[in-house]
Amino acid sequence: MSKVEEKLAELGLTLPAVAAPVAAYVPAVRSGDHVLTAGQLPMVAGKLAITGKVGAEVTAEEAKQLAQTCALNGLAAVKSVIGDLDLIEQVVKVVGFVASAPDFTGQPGVINGASELLGQVLGEAGVHARSAVGVSVLPLDAPVEIEFQVRVRAAV
Known part of the structure; x- marks a missing residue:
């Protein structure tokens, strides 16, 4: 088990299977x-845990947790390509999309769910540039979608 996955376990989290x-x-x-x-939706066991717009059917706190789920799915996607999450040198950029009710302006707080998780499990390597964007709708009526770019080192 990688040090990153050990840190996830300490937080009571596990790396999911790669979302289809x-x-x-x-x-x-x-x-x-x-x-x-690719954009990672908050899929759990192959389906969305919650659907709807943040600030309407979905609370900001629920959406923040969903952003964390998206980040976990993103880490699983990265692992599927490099095999070992300890090869991550730096999370370079995170882009978060929040399906927002017309008057919702808390997108940065929602996307903190992903950013904070990456910082907790990767330490300094998890500090990144970021965009948090409000949109009218996301695939499958997901409240949140996250994509990121990481720099990795070659396997030893």
Whole structure:
């Protein structure tokens, strides 16, 4: 078990199986020393835990937890490409999308669910640049979607 997965276990979390794509794409791709993930929905055991708009059917706190789920799914996607999460040198960029009610403006707080998890499990390597964007709708009526880019080192 990698140190990253040990840290997840200390937090009471486990790395899920890679979420199956919902269209024609792959969960993650390596390009040189970077791995880019596809947008990760808050899928748990193959389905969305909650659907709807944040600030309407979904609370900001629920959405923050869903963003954490998205980040876990993203880590699983990265692992599927590199085999060992301890090869992550840096989370370079996180982009978070929040399906928002028209008057909801708390997108940064929602996406903190992903950012805080990455910081907790990766330490300094989890500190990243980020965008948090409000959108009208996401695939499958998901409240949150996260994608990220990580820099990795070659396997030893």
